[in-house]
Amino acid sequence: MGGKGWFLLKLLIFQGLFTSPPQDPGFDFFYFVLQWPGAYCDTKRACCYPTSGKPAADFGIHGLWPNYKDGSYPSNCDPDNEFDPSEISDLVSTLQTKWPTLSCPSNEGFKFWEHEWEKHGTCSESVMDQHKYFENTLALRDRVNLLQILTGAGIEPNDEFYKLKDIKKAIKEATGFTPVINCNKDPEKNSQLHEIFFCVDTSGTEFIECPIIPRDRCPSHLQFAKF
Ligand code: AMP
Numbered sequence: 001m002g003g004k005g006w007f008l009l010k011l012l013i014f015q016g017l018f019t020s021p022p023q024d025p026g027f028d029f030f031y032f033v034l035q036w037p038g039a040y041c042d043t044k045r046a047c048c049y050p051t052s053g054k055p056a057a058d059f060g061i062h063g064l065w066p067n068y069k070d071g072s073y074p075s076n077c078d079p080d081n082e083f084d085p086s087e088i089s090d091l092v093s094t095l096q097t098k099w100p101t102l103s104c105p106s107n108e109g110f111k112f113w114e115h116e117w118e119k120h121g122t123c124s125e126s127v128m129d130q131h132k133y134f135e136n137t138l139a140l141r142d143r144v145n146l147l148q149i150l151t152g153a154g155i156e157p158n159d160e161f162y163k164l165k166d167i168k169k170a171i172k173e174a175t176g177f178t179p180v181i182n183c184n185k186d187p188e189k190n191s192q193l194h195e196i197f198f199c200v201d202t203s204g205t206e207f208i209e210c211p212i213i214p215r216d217r218c219p220s221h222l223q224f225a226k227f
Contacts, residue, residue, distance in 0.1 A: 038227030
């Protein structure tokens with residue numbers, strides 16, 4: 001091989017060593033899911049306030065869920081990567097306010113965070129470890145003040161009914177992104193605003209338009225429950 005050939009070969013080896021192709025994270029995007037506590041609590045199933053007290057009347061985090069573009073999602077990907085509370089000790093007080101548990105019996109929240117990490121977080125462990133998973137999700141919550149957006153559009157948690165299209169329009173106008181809205185039913189069978197899904201890129205840090213738009217699981221008019 002001539003001098004030029006050697007040079008090219010060395011260049012290729014050098015490039016191969018330092019520029020490995022981007023790793024496939026194993027999923028296509030995240031759903032970042034916020035939850036209205038008033039709706040979680042206003043169903044036939046009871047809710048329990050966390051041991052730290054009644055959460056603020058604000059949207060809390062439900063989770064950050066890796067998803068595939070075909071609408072399916074991976075779950076419980078790594079039983080060896082168990083939730084370790086000691087890894088998130090610096091985040092606990094923020095998690096308690098922004099990712100509050102509402103399940104019974106009343107607890108601090110570790111059970112809910114453990115469930116979310118083990119079911120969903122372990123499926124994005126190629127992108128972020130446990131601490132980063134919770135840290136990134138909290139940071140996403142700080143970037144969208146949903147309650148302010150909705151109340152600014154006259155949509156308030158006062159047990160009144162609002163149009164689904166007005167809720168989506170207010171959020172799209174304020175954030176630039178179309179949300180997916182999920183409802184549940186109160187004991188009188190009224191549909192109420194329960195969860196709002198946003199899509200996030202595979203780094204878990206940037207909002208994106210949803211690659212697939214699932215049907216909203218809400219009727220055209222829905223209640224925004226008091227909390
Ligand atoms: P997932 O399995 O991540 O889709 O979440 C569904 C599970 O999370 C169900 O068992 C719910 O009861 C539970 N869940 C949803 N919201 C909360 C909450 N705020 N506190 C505790 N558990 C919750």
